[in-house]
Amino acid sequence: MVTFYRRLPKFDYLNPSDINEALTLLAKYRNNTQIISGGTDLVPKLKKRAITVPERIIDIKNIPGLDYISYEKGNGLKIGALATISDIENSTVIKEKCNILFQAAQSMASPQVRHRGTIAGNICNAVPSADSAPVLLVLNANLKLQSKKGERIINIAEFFKGPGETILKPDELLVEIQLPDLPNGTVGKYIKLSPRRAMDLAVVGVAVLAVFEYSTCSDIRIALGAVSPTPVRATAAERLLIGKKPDARLIEKVAESAAQSCHPISDHRASAEYRTDMVKVLTKRAITDLWKSV
Numbered sequence: 001m002v003t004f005y006r007r008l009p010k011f012d013y014l015n016p017s018d019i020n021e022a023l024t025l026l027a028k029y030r031n032n033t034q035i036i037s038g039g040t041d042l043v044p045k046l047k048k049r050a051i052t053v054p055e056r057i058i059d060i061k062n063i064p065g066l067d068y069i070s071y072e073k074g075n076g077l078k079i080g081a082l083a084t085i086s087d088i089e090n091s092t093v094i095k096e097k098c099n100i101l102f103q104a105a106q107s108m109a110s111p112q113v114r115h116r117g118t119i120a121g122n123i124c125n126a127v128p129s130a131d132s133a134p135v136l137l138v139l140n141a142n143l144k145l146q147s148k149k150g151e152r153i154i155n156i157a158e159f160f161k162g163p164g165e166t167i168l169k170p171d172e173l174l175v176e177i178q179l180p181d182l183p184n185g186t187v188g189k190y191i192k193l194s195p196r197r198a199m200d201l202a203v204v205g206v207a208v209l210a211v212f213e214y215s216t217c218s219d220i221r222i223a224l225g226a227v228s229p230t231p232v233r234a235t236a237a238e239r240l241l242i243g244k245k246p247d248a249r250l251i252e253k254v255a256e257s258a259a260q261s262c263h264p265i266s267d268h269r270a271s272a273e274y275r276t277d278m279v280k281v282l283t284k285r286a287i288t289d290l291w292k293s294v
C-alpha cells in the first residue's frame with residue numbers, strides 16, 4: 001500500500017548552536033513548541049498527524065558536546081542527551097560496565113534508526129514499549145533535567161506519568177542520564193519479545209539485574225516494559241528471591257508474581273492474556289539464564 005502524506009502546515013525551525021541558546025528558546029516559547037533530537041519518533045508522528053503540528057521545532061541535534069558516554073569509578077556512567085543508540089551499542093565501556101543496556105540497544109530498530117535515534121529521545125517519548133526504559137529502571141538511572149532556571153536530578157522511577165507523558169516541564173531538556181556503579185558480580189539480561197523481527201516494537205520487554213553470592217541471590221531488580229501504561233518494577237517478585245537460594249520452584253513463583261504486577265492492554269499486536277503469560281515465561285527465562293551463568 002502506498003501512503004501519500006499531505007504537506008505539513010508551516011512551522012518555524014530553530015537550530016540553537018549551544019545548550020544555553022536552546023534553554024533560552026525553550027524559556028521564551030514554552031507552548032506550541034517541540035524539541036527534536038534524532039527525529040525517529042517525532043517525524044513519523046508529525047507525518048501521520050498523530051500529534052498537532054507545533055508552531056516551532058527546536059532542533060537540539062547540532063549542539064556540540066552532548067553526545068558523550070563517560071565512566072568514572074565511584075561515579076558511574078554518564079550518557080549525554082545526544083548519545084545515539086548506536087553510540088551505546090558500540091561503546092566498550094557500556095558493554096563492560098553495563099551490558100544490559102548494550103543488549104537493549106542491540107534489540108532496537110534498524111542500524112539506520114539506531115544511528116539517528118538517541119537514548120534520551122527513547123525515554124522522553126515515553127511509549128510503554130520503549131526498550132531502554134525497563135533497563136534504565138533496573139539500573140536505577142538518574143536523569144539530569146535542565147532549564148533556564150537551573151537543573152534538577154530525578155530518579156527514572158519518577159519520570160514516567162503515562163503513555164507519552166513524563167514529568168518534563170515545557171522549558172526543560174533532559175541533558176544527561178546517570179548510571180550509578182553496579183556492585184561487583186552484577187549480571188543482567190534484557191529479553192524483548194516482538195512479533196516478527198527486530199525492527200518491531202516490544203510486545204513485552206523484561207529486564208533483570210541480579211547479584212548472586214555463594215549461590216544466594218543477594219539482590220535482584222526486575223522491570224517490565226509494554227505491559228503497563230509506564231514501565232514498572234516487579235518489586236513483590238524481587239522480594240521473593242532476595243536472600244534466598246534460587247531453585248526451579250522458587251524461580252517459577254517469582255515469575256508468576258512478576259506476571260501479577262503488570263496491567264497490559266489488548267491491541268492489534270497482542271492480547272493482554274498473551275502479554276501476561278509472556279511476562280511469566282520471559283522472567284523465568286531471564287532469571288534462570290543469569291543463575292546458570294554465575
Ligand SMILES: Cc1cc2nc3c(=O)[nH]c(=O)nc-3n(C[C@H](O)[C@H](O)[C@H](O)COP(=O)(O)OP(=O)(O)OC[C@H]3O[C@@H](n4cnc5c(N)ncnc54)[C@H](O)[C@@H]3O)c2cc1C
Pocket residue numbers: 034035036037038039040041042043044081085107108109110113116117118119120121122123124125129130131132168172173174175198199200201202
Ligand atoms: C522504524 C523504527 C523502528 C523503531 N524501533 C524501535 C525499537 O525497536 N525500540 C524502541 O524502543 N524504539 C523504537 N523506535 C522508536 C525510536 O527510534 C526511539 O524511541 C528513539 O530512541 C527516539 O530518539 P530520537 O532522538 O529519534 O527522538 P525524537 O524523535 O527526536 O524525540 C522523541 C520525543 O522526545 C523528545 N525529546 C527528545 N530528546 C529530548 C531531550 N533531550 N529532552 C527533552 N525532550 C526530548 C522530543 O520532543 C519528542 O517528543 C523505532 C522507530 C522507527 C522509526
